Amino acid sequence: MTEPSRTTIRQRLFAFLIAGLGGLAASAFSFSLAVYEAAHPPRTPKAVPGEQIDTGRWLVTLRSARSGTTPPTGIPPWKPTRLVMVDMDVVNQSATPSNLLSRAVTLDVPQAALQPPTDYLDRDKGLAGHFNPGMPERVTLAWEWPEGNPVPQRLNLTINGQIYKLRDNLYGASDWFDADAVATVELPVEQAP
Known part of the structure; x- marks a missing residue:
């Protein structure tokens, strides 16, 4: 082999080695960052009652909470x-009617296994069907509370x-x-008879 070709081979090997080490360092950094983010998830922001919250599909404004034995139908x-x-105000921001509001608002109760809530429209005191796009509605979500568990x-x-x-991918x-x-x-809970 001549001297110039030996130098170019050495330079190529050195370039491949540097590129490989750079890729390995980038992979190690990416993996360590993913592990750190999984171990330290960001805190969910706290909102106050009356503040409008954008969930992507819904605009939700929580108003108040109460407990009682009579549903909103009376x-x-x-x-x-x-x-x-x-009690809350909601606006469906999607292009189609939807009745999946109960997936957007969940109640954090560790000791009680609750059924999904029932949606009631406050304007006519009836069960809510679909929420039309862009139409603000005042809604009450009602969960049946298990017997023996204090509210x-x-x-x-x-x-x-x-x-x-x-x-979607599937x-x-x-x-x-x-x-x-x-x-x-x-939300504070008003106790009704």
Whole structure:
């Protein structure tokens, strides 16, 4: 081999070695950053009652919480049950009607297994069907409270975000998907008979 070709081979090997070490360092940094973020997740911001919260699909404004035995319809149930109700204003920001509000607002109660809430429209005191896009509604979510569990003095609610994907990875269709929590709200509970 001649001297110039030996130098170019050495230079190429040195360049490959540097590129490989740079890629290895970038991979190690990326992995350590992912581990750190998983170990130290960001805190969910706290919102105050009356503050409008944007979840992506919904605009939610939590107003108040109360406990009672009569649902928002005003008709007592045949089997008396304790209800925990949260009053709120909502606006559906998507392009289609939706009735999935209960996925956006969840009640944080570790000791009680609760069924999903029932949505009531305050304007006509009936069960809510679909919420039309862009139309503000005042809504009451009502959870049936388990017997034997005392109703707390304060409710912690988590407002979950939703993201829109034009094409999802599984079916290739557009839809709204659950995301991380966007806010937490603490509401005092009014005790009604």
